[in-house]
Amino acid sequence: NAGxxxxxRHLVRxxxxxxRLRCSPMKGxxxxxxxxxxxEEGLKFMVYLQKENIIDESGMPKERFSAEFPKEGPSILRxxxxxxxxxxxxxxxxxxxxxxxxxxxxxxxxxxT
Amino acid sequence: xxxxxxxxxxxxxQEGRISIxxxxxxxxxxxxxxxxxxxxxxxxxxxISISSxxxxxxxxxxxxxxxxxxxxxxxxxVPSQPGDSAVYFCAASDGGYQxxxxxxxxxxxxxx
Numbered sequence: 001n002a003g004x005x006x007x008x009r010h011l012v013r014x015x016x017x018x019x020r021l022r023c024s025p026m027k028g029x030x031x032x033x034x035x036x037x038x039x040e041e042g043l044k045f046m047v048y049l050q051k052e053n054i055i056d057e058s059g060m061p062k063e064r065f066s067a068e069f070p071k072e073g074p075s076i077l078r079x080x081x082x083x084x085x086x087x088x089x090x091x092x093x094x095x096x097x098x099x100x101x102x103x104x105x106x107x108x109x110x111x112x113t
Numbered sequence: 114x115x116x117x118x119x120x121x122x123x124x125x126x127q128e129g130r131i132s133i134x135x136x137x138x139x140x141x142x143x144x145x146x147x148x149x150x151x152x153x154x155x156x157x158x159x160x161i162s163i164s165s166x167x168x169x170x171x172x173x174x175x176x177x178x179x180x181x182x183x184x185x186x187x188x189x190x191v192p193s194q195p196g197d198s199a200v201y202f203c204a205a206s207d208g209g210y211q212x213x214x215x216x217x218x219x220x221x222x223x224x225x
Contacts, residue, residue: 035215040217041217042202042217045212048211098211101159101162104149107154
């Protein structure tokens with residue numbers, strides 16, 4: 001299966017810890033997007049990256065959240081000093097170009113206790 | 114500010130009948146509209162799209178209608194099948210598919 005791979009599927013962190021979410025895009029896709037889905041809500045755009053570049057991070061909280069997509073390896077969404085309000089499903093998507101629909105991974109469900 | 118609204122959180126339809134899912138938007142800059150389907154514990158899967166220069170797009174059992182003056186779009190599934198049971202998200206963007214604004218979803222149940 002050459003789909004978008006996210007890991008871990010489930011992540012439990014205590015308040016104040018760090019969460020690292022990984023995303024490997026589909027083969028041949030160089031555009032990566034992170035979305036967050038809070039309970040009972042739709043998916044909300046967080047950040048759009050291409051290899052080694054952040055293109056649009058207008059949906060990212062200004063503090064504690066960061067994202068990267070290095071030349072080698074997966075894209076990483078990092079949340080420092082997690083709080084209970086960070087509990088959500090985080091979805092990564094990739095596309096081959098800017099005019100093709102997004103392909104989503106199965107998400108990482110983050111629970112902050 | 115919810116720019117894409119799906120006012121029906123759920124819908125039940127008999128197998129073989131038509132399912133109609135509705136979506137309204139407020140941002141007149143949106144020019145691409147998409148429907149995604151999502152099963153539990155999985156990511157959304159792209160279903161069908163329409164650009165603002167069209168008012169209808171069809172793909173097999175799925176048809177999307179766009180009414181720009183009313184800022185309304187709908188997804189028709191006919192005939193509905195039990196495997197169509199899922200959450201359907203309406204989404205929109207202004208210029209491409211990257212930064213997409215999603216609605217809150219409608220859970221469709223197709224009853225055998």
